Amino acid sequence: MPSDERQRIDKWLFFARVVKSRSLAAKLAQAGRVRVNRSKIDQASHAVRPGDVLTITLDRRILVYRVLAPGSRRGPAEEARLLYDDLTPPAPPPGEPSALPPFRKPGSGRPTKKERRALENWRGEG
Template sequence: MSTLSAEKLRIDKWLWAARFFKTRSLAKAAIEGGKVQLGGQRVKVSREIVVGDQLRIRQGWDERDVIVLGLSDQRRGAPEAQALYEETEESIARREQSAQARKLAGGMIDRPPGKPDKRARRQIHRFQNLNDA
């Protein structure tokens, strides 16, 4: 099989070829974990997809709704991989809105100024050892 010649393709192979995941095993783990849905339903790794299917893919904080435009079982460059799908306008707007909200909330979270010094590290270890016992 090669680009755009297949009529059906396993979803894990397509996710890998479309560069959503670095390896097929990561794609498989995401599918089994329920992070990939086809038409609102969880799918199995061996599920075959066809052109026109709508997928919802959750990666970290982001959730993308994409429409399959082409099939490929070969991983190629990013421009060719992006031609395999189209992200919906709603999905793009939702991702941008959540990214903006995370960015604004990030300023409110108090973080330590840097790495802990020797004294602080000892206190952390003492605290962890008390909770382990």
Template sequence: MNDSACRIDVWLWRARFLRTRSLATAFVERGAVRLTHREHPVRLDKPSRPVHPGDALTFAISGRVLSVRVEALGHRRGPPEEARALYSSLLGPDDDPTV
């Protein structure tokens, strides 16, 4: 990969959604992650698939469906504050606080 892309399993691990990279790999291989890149949605099944800043990811962890936008790729698995800077949350229609 280059500086403009990162493997999905590595990114999920760096962003602290999964505790280990091997768990992230298995998570992606189960087809549990959907990626929207340039308005083209796709279900990921290979941990080597790249993600780019601006991509949207949707997946379920601990009984919650999460939708996030990749803001940065990161260079390491840092502290939680650093990990939270790698993504921003996307609200779905069911999460609208005005309803």
């Protein structure tokens, strides 16, 4: 593939409308929350090319995208969807426990009764 088919990961995430700004895309990559072909990256300058599979961890979602093309600009959402193929597994139906445990800040003390019940329901104990 020609070298012009490669693009920096922060630019691609911005053009594909995964995040709102390029600086947020750079922070996401530097925090190690982006994997390229199952390899964790820590540089915003990492190059991606068509065919690469990206696993992106956002707040409570995990996105899996296959890169189809490099972006040339941050256009409308319809144009951004042409840059990737969404491989994200479907969300579990309501009522089923999610794959992610209930979130609690470290050092926030003992769980409340409501938080304890949510954790037990997630584990299938309650």
